[in-house]
Amino acid sequence: MAGIIHDIGKVSVPAEILSMPRKLTDLEFSLIKTHAQSGYEILKDIEFPWPIARMVLEHHERMNGSGYPNGLTGDKLLPESRILAVADVVEAMATYRPYRAALGLSAALEEIAKNRGILYDPEAVDACLRLFREKGFLIKG
Secondary structure (H helix, E strand, C coil): CHHHHCCHHHHHCCHHHHCCCCCCCHHHHHHHCCHHHHHHHHHCCCCCCCCHHHHHHHCCCCCECCCCCCCCEHHHCCHHHHHHHHHHHHHHHHCCECCECCCCHHHHHHHHHHCECCCECHHHHHHHHHHHHCCCCCCCC
8 A cells, every 4th residue: 555655745746846857956856855744744644554654754764864854764664664665766766757767677676786784674675686586577667
């Protein structure tokens, strides 16, 4: 469920910024970065059988604290949020964005492998790599 609605907070970001066909300015990127908190605010009072609102809030956090919106470190992040973070990075890199062509699945998998245990949860990375490298999963872009 969280994987489907993790970017719901982007409804609060102007469409012109989301579809910008060039590199974003620092100000534009700071507006994009509000979507995790906005998504949390939208979902926090809805009862789910899982901590969906918190997962949405944390999906751009990183194990070393370099993520956003709160700069949380690995031990403060839900395991589900760590999984969602890896899935989000792979999907974002492997598919087209208005401001760049798709970087491809190989680049995405290289990114998570290179930053395993630094930015991304090692168990989530290992599971993701197994799905694509051993089980033959693909991303349709």
